[in-house]
Amino acid sequence: MTDTLLRGHPEGVTQGVLVAPHAPAAATSRPTLEPLEVATAKSRADARARAFRQLYERQVDFVWRNLRRLGVDEAEAEDRTQEVFVVAHRRFDEFEDR
Numbered sequence: 001m002t003d004t005l006l007r008g009h010p011e012g013v014t015q016g017v018l019v020a021p022h023a024p025a026a027a028t029s030r031p032t033l034e035p036l037e038v039a040t041a042k043s044r045a046d047a048r049a050r051a052f053r054q055l056y057e058r059q060v061d062f063v064w065r066n067l068r069r070l071g072v073d074e075a076e077a078e079d080r081t082q083e084v085f086v087v088a089h090r091r092f093d094e095f096e097d098r
Contacts, residue, residue, distance in 0.1 A: 052092050056085055 064081045072080050088095070 048092070052089060055088070055092075060085070
């Protein structure tokens with residue numbers, strides 16, 4: 001190599017041979033003894049049930065109060081609240097928490 005090719009790259013040159021200044025180490029794979037978490041249908045169903053339960057607990061009083069404000073009798077308010085959450089449960093997969 002000539003001196004003109006080496007200008008500007010002094011750290012990458014060793015006796016006329018270009019060397020990468022920071023060559024990455026070779027990747028190695030090591031087995032692990034940590035358990036592999038696999039999302040099963042049961043774990044997804046449990047997560048969905050917990051998420052719906054949280055939604056219910058946060059919103060049940062709000063739904064009941066608004067039904068009363070809309071004129072639903074107190075005797076009917078619990079049944080109508082239950083109907084709201086039956087529909088919410090049926091369509092929960094489509095729900096986006098905003």
